Amino acid sequence: MSTHGKVTGIVSNLVTVTVDGPVAENELCYISVGGNQLLAEVIRVTGDKASVQVFESTRGLKNGDSVEFLGKMLEVTLGPGLLSGIYDGLQNNLTTMTGVFLKRGEYTDPLDRKVLWAFTPLAQPGDKVIAADWLGEVKEGWLPHKIMVPFSFKGEFTVKSVAPAGNYTVDETIAVLTDKDGEDIPVTMVQKWPVKVAVKCYKEKPRPTRIMETGVRVIDTFNPIAEGGTGFIPGPFGCGKTVLQHAIAKQGDADVIVMAACGERANEVVEIFTEFPELVDPHTGRKLMERTTIICNTSNMPVAAREASVYTAMTICEYYRAMGLKCLLLADSTSRWAQALREMSNRMEELPGQDAFPVDLSAIISNFYARAGMVLLNNGQTGAVTFIGQEGRPLLLRPRAEPRRPEALPGRQPDRLLLQIPRVSRDPGIPAGKDPEELG
Numbered sequence: 001m002s003t004h005g006k007v008t009g010i011v012s013n014l015v016t017v018t019v020d021g022p023v024a025e026n027e028l029c030y031i032s033v034g035g036n037q038l039l040a041e042v043i044r045v046t047g048d049k050a051s052v053q054v055f056e057s058t059r060g061l062k063n064g065d066s067v068e069f070l071g072k073m074l075e076v077t078l079g080p081g082l083l084s085g086i087y088d089g090l091q092n093n094l095t096t097m098t099g100v101f102l103k104r105g106e107y108t109d110p111l112d113r114k115v116l117w118a119f120t121p122l123a124q125p126g127d128k129v130i131a132a133d134w135l136g137e138v139k140e141g142w143l144p145h146k147i148m149v150p151f152s153f154k155g156e157f158t159v160k161s162v163a164p165a166g167n168y169t170v171d172e173t174i175a176v177l178t179d180k181d182g183e184d185i186p187v188t189m190v191q192k193w194p195v196k197v198a199v200k201c202y203k204e205k206p207r208p209t210r211i212m213e214t215g216v217r218v219i220d221t222f223n224p225i226a227e228g229g230t231g232f233i234p235g236p237f238g239c240g241k242t243v244l245q246h247a248i249a250k251q252g253d254a255d256v257i258v259m260a261a262c263g264e265r266a267n268e269v270v271e272i273f274t275e276f277p278e279l280v281d282p283h284t285g286r287k288l289m290e291r292t293t294i295i296c297n298t299s300n301m302p303v304a305a306r307e308a309s310v311y312t313a314m315t316i317c318e319y320y321r322a323m324g325l326k327c328l329l330l331a332d333s334t335s336r337w338a339q340a341l342r343e344m345s346n347r348m349e350e351l352p353g354q355d356a357f358p359v360d361l362s363a364i365i366s367n368f369y370a371r372a373g374m375v376l377l378n379n380g381q382t383g384a385v386t387f388i389g390q391e392g393r394p395l396l397l398r399p400r401a402e403p404r405r406p407e408a409l410p411g412r413q414p415d416r417l418l419l420q421i422p423r424v425s426r427d428p429g430i431p432a433g434k435d436p437e438e439l440g
């Protein structure tokens, strides 16, 4: 029987729930309000009280409303059809939603369950396989999309049968695996994975050795980034961070690009929607949109889902990395994600750290950055996730310390590359081209 609860306190989207059974941190729950089911995530448990962050507006919610816990964490659905998709932070497919604005409590399926994919088997009956080993492949646009043993499978399995080459939907069984107890487990093209857990189904994670061409000549010449490295673009508002990031998304040498618009303005995301289906990828000659997935959680969307959006984006990158592909994750902007964390931390009345950000902010950001990297897969091939974030200065960065000792700032240690855009003054009192901060 699942755990239920009743709402006992509401502070904006932080809701306190008294529960009648066990709940786990990061577990999901549905809060019923006026016929809608609002999705929420447990962020703290104290005795029989759970604090949950609601991914939607909590307008109209009142004490006594009922809550049902789902017994699982926030998960992404992984399978063919993610590329060229446009999702929100909870991986709802925005293109299949009805109406211009998102309706509260409406959740859509991220994958199209009716499309037929041309499947080619790669594994043979009798093969011994472990999680993330390739069973077959489908063509997703031009990209060979590998169908893998689900990441959640523990231990070694024997392939009992693999479907012959042909057209299948994502929900049809394409292989049957036998576990060590002799039990048969059917495998489809779809799998689920909790977003906040790093996918570790690889042999080794060596230091990155190759350079990733961003296609922006000044970066590649003077300050190159490694394939599987991490970097960030700090700079004040309106200095061109988003423009630079879009340029990297257009020219960058990557097989898959995931753009997480985390707290960005909606019109900037609309630019991607309108431009990318028209522009041609210089590396493959196909449309840019065919290799791009957009996770869109703009500044007018609920703040709690911002945090989910960067994790969703990272998990999708890790999924494609396990296929031996080069992925590039662009997050715009990590400072607005930090702002969302700050809002929740303040509502929970936690002891504030620097600038009222949560004290464990640098640990949260370091853990996230650590999920990027180049990996050696079980079959000897390599895959990489390169992460480039960007930050508006007033948040994570101390104004004065920023140009001189960026490594001393909270959350800065994980970065390997720093592309600082200085604020060039338009003030007539300051010499042209001078950074006002350099003048003191």
Ligand SMILES: Nc1ncnc2c1ncn2[C@@H]1O[C@H](COP(=O)(O)OP(=O)(O)OP(=O)(O)O)[C@@H](O)[C@H]1O
Residues within 6 Å of the ligand: 235, 236, 237, 238, 239, 240, 241, 242, 243, 244, 392
């Ligand atoms: N390389 C460039 N060449 C010409 N114009 C530019 C360039 N970079 C930025 N701009 C101009 O500056 C404007 C603001 O840039 P952008 O939106 O990238 O800033 P931002 O740093 O992302 O700001 P915010 O922190 O507010 O998100 C752009 O709309 C564009 O007009």
Ligand SMILES: [Mg+2]
Residues within 6 Å of the ligand: 241, 242, 264, 332
């Ligand atoms: Mg911007």
